[in-house]
Amino acid sequence: MKISLVSSVVVSAVLLVGCGADAPDAASSGAKPSDEVEAAVTTTIATVPPNGESITIQVLDNSYRPSEYEIKAGTEVVFENRGRNDHNILPESINDDAGLTALLASDMSPTAWGVPSTAFTPGDSFTHLFNVPGVYKFYCSIHGAPGAGMYGTLTVS
Amino acid sequence: MKRSISALAGVVLLAVGLVSCGGDDSATTTNAPSTEVVTSEAPATDAPATDAPAVEGVLNVPADYPTIQEAVDAAVEGDLILIAPGTYNEAVQVKTNNIVIRGLERNSVILDGQFKLDNGIRVVGANGVALENMTAMNYTKNGFFWTGVTGYRGDYLTAWRNGDYGVYVFDSIGGVLDHSYGAGSPDAGVYVGECYPCDSLINHFVSEHNGLGYSGTNSGGNMVIVNSVFRHNRAGVVPNSGSYELCYPERKTTIIGNLVYDNNQPDTPAIDVAILAMGNGILSAGGVQNIIERNRVWNHNKTGIGLVPFLEEDPNDSLPDKSAWDTSCADSKKLMPVQPDGALLWDSQDTTVRNNVLEDNRRADIAVGSAGSDLWTLGNCFEGNTFTTSAPLDLEKLAPCGSPLSKDAGDWTAGDLNVITWLADQATAPPSVDWKTAPLPEMPVLESMPNAATAAAVPASATPPVIDLDAITVPDKID
Numbered sequence: 001m002k003i004s005l006v007s008s009v010v011v012s013a014v015l016l017v018g019c020g021a022d023a024p025d026a027a028s029s030g031a032k033p034s035d036e037v038e039a040a041v042t043t044t045i046a047t048v049p050p051n052g053e054s055i056t057i058q059v060l061d062n063s064y065r066p067s068e069y070e071i072k073a074g075t076e077v078v079f080e081n082r083g084r085n086d087h088n089i090l091p092e093s094i095n096d097d098a099g100l101t102a103l104l105a106s107d108m109s110p111t112a113w114g115v116p117s118t119a120f121t122p123g124d125s126f127t128h129l130f131n132v133p134g135v136y137k138f139y140c141s142i143h144g145a146p147g148a149g150m151y152g153t154l155t156v157s
Numbered sequence: 158m159k160r161s162i163s164a165l166a167g168v169v170l171l172a173v174g175l176v177s178c179g180g181d182d183s184a185t186t187t188n189a190p191s192t193e194v195v196t197s198e199a200p201a202t203d204a205p206a207t208d209a210p211a212v213e214g215v216l217n218v219p220a221d222y223p224t225i226q227e228a229v230d231a232a233v234e235g236d237l238i239l240i241a242p243g244t245y246n247e248a249v250q251v252k253t254n255n256i257v258i259r260g261l262e263r264n265s266v267i268l269d270g271q272f273k274l275d276n277g278i279r280v281v282g283a284n285g286v287a288l289e290n291m292t293a294m295n296y297t298k299n300g301f302f303w304t305g306v307t308g309y310r311g312d313y314l315t316a317w318r319n320g321d322y323g324v325y326v327f328d329s330i331g332g333v334l335d336h337s338y339g340a341g342s343p344d345a346g347v348y349v350g351e352c353y354p355c356d357s358l359i360n361h362f363v364s365e366h367n368g369l370g371y372s373g374t375n376s377g378g379n380m381v382i383v384n385s386v387f388r389h390n391r392a393g394v395v396p397n398s399g400s401y402e403l404c405y406p407e408r409k410t411t412i413i414g415n416l417v418y419d420n421n422q423p424d425t426p427a428i429d430v431a432i433l434a435m436g437n438g439i440l441s442a443g444g445v446q447n448i449i450e451r452n453r454v455w456n457h458n459k460t461g462i463g464l465v466p467f468l469e470e471d472p473n474d475s476l477p478d479k480s481a482w483d484t485s486c487a488d489s490k491k492l493m494p495v496q497p498d499g500a501l502l503w504d505s506q507d508t509t510v511r512n513n514v515l516e517d518n519r520r521a522d523i524a525v526g527s528a529g530s531d532l533w534t535l536g537n538c539f540e541g542n543t544f545t546t547s548a549p550l551d552l553e554k555l556a557p558c559g560s561p562l563s564k565d566a567g568d569w570t571a572g573d574l575n576v577i578t579w580l581a582d583q584a585t586a587p588p589s590v591d592w593k594t595a596p597l598p599e600m601p602v603l604e605s606m607p608n609a610a611t612a613a614a615v616p617a618s619a620t621p622p623v624i625d626l627d628a629i630t631v632p633d634k635i636d
Contacts, residue, residue: 058473143304
């Protein structure tokens with residue numbers, strides 16, 4: 001995979017980053033899993049600057065349209081709640097709004113992302129810059145589960 | 158709320174804690190049930206629940222598993238989960254195909270969300286799951302919920318005072334809802350949406366004191382609603398189209414042999430569409446190619462059977478061409494939307510209203526309306542109905558079945574239906590009542606599934622039973 005690596009994000013965390021995506025370009029310090037909860041590690045995430053491109057994903061009742069999409073790293077994605085119900089957008093590793101809130105409060109890396117239903121009522125929009133390559137699988141915990149019901153995948157190359 | 162996150166390159170972050178992956182498990186409301194089970198004194202059932210002998214493939218709750226969720230998680234395809242009478246404060250999620258979850262007695266096996274949990278039982282992407290013989294109440298979302306499945310069945314279910322729908326089926330095909338009941342939801346007591354062909358049957362369902370008795374957005378295609386009762390809702394039976402869900406339009410729903418009455422109820426919880434539709438018995442709101450036959454419909458402030466447009470002010474796609482109506486839901490999902498310039502008017506079209514018996518529907522027993530389209534171009538027809546009033550006047554003469562409609566058939570404007578005034582009526586309609594406290598009649602003691610303890614576990618088939626529609630007659634009044 002060829003990327004334009006012009007900058008990096010350095011994250012010092014007890015756990016490895018990348019909860020919101022399978023980010024293949026995240027380079028860890030090499031700590032073994034057993035060490036992860038015992039000592040802080042430093043992780044460098046390769047990021048790509050904004051490329052000026054933007055796409056919109058409609059969030060309907062109860063689907064993401066499109067549900068699968070490929071974008072280049074550095075693309076901004078706008079999720080618009082165009083339905084009549086509340087929805088959320090959660091990485092697959094997160095169970096619910098509370099889990100997302102905890103994630104976002106503790107991890108400000110670009111691969112920690114999502115929006116809780118309280119902030120995504122009809123008419124709301126949520127924008128995220130996907131600047132780390134990877135496969136981002138997400139779902140709405142109100143109307144789906146990982147890989148079932150209301151779910152989607154963004155592939156960032 | 159508009160939120161914009163732009164992660165800046167070169168930012169150095171310091172995050173310390175164990176919470177970065179998976180969230181706070183202790184705060185889970187969607188997936189994790191509480192473990193509190195209050196087992197009531199068992200009513201008369203055909204087996205002592207807690208002493209049930211171990212039978213291979215039968216998982217007893219709470220005898221073998223203290224919670225329904227634990228039994229579900231342990232089940233494999235073909236298993237039967239048998240639940241003893243008691244109150245279960247759980248939000249159960251099912252991801253295993255072809256299992257049967259059954260209460261031993263419908264009225265005393267109670268899942269209670271206590272106004273905190275979201276769904277009584279939610280089946281997500283698991284095919285062939287049957288839910289039988291139990292009650293779900295006080296959930297913030299839905300009593301029983303299937304989504305993204307092929308093959309579902311709900312028998313002898315009671316959904317009572319839930320915050321969104323009673324029984325909710327979404328993006329699912331091949332199913333049956335039978336001998337079930339929904340009351341006290343702001344949206345519909347029973348809903349089947351976003352499916353074509355749905356291959357689904359609603360039979361012997363009673364839906365009352367909801368915003369809508371039945372709602373089906375963008376559903377249809379062997380979608381059959383028969384032998385059911387819709388009463389004391391804001392509006393009774395409301396198939397509808399809109400681009401806020403996929404697979405539009407709503408089409409080919411068959412509504413035969415139902416009792417639909419007194420749907421003017423002012424004290425229900427209600428979503429905005431329910432308030433807009435208030436006072437109508439069977440209301441096709443932008444639906445097409447529906448069949449409405451041999452129903453008995455009475456006592457509505459507006460129409461008994463009305464075919465009206467649905468105005469979508471902020472649509473997400475253009476109206477599908479008539480040639481695309483028969484596109485399967487699966488195929489239509491692959492299409493990219495074409496954003497229209499302005500609002501959409503989903504007209505009701507090509508629907509047949511035949512041999513219904515109607516009385517005391519104050520605006521009109523049978524009616525068709527639009528907000529700009531010429532009525533004779535819409536293809537709706539009316540024949541053989543027993544009625545007193547229509548809008549426009551002489552509707553059966555203007556729009557007979559079996560021949561092309563003509564502008565010259567008569568005066569289409571005399572006594573026509575002005576649906577625009579309904580928008581204004583919303584402002585003065587009784588507002589929604591909080592679903593948690595809305596008045597409901599005493600919870601009825603409803604028929605329980607025969608031989609619940611001994612009946613074989615039969616997972617849901619993706620092919621609903623065939624109903625002899627020709628044999629259904631107009632039902633007699635009840636009450």
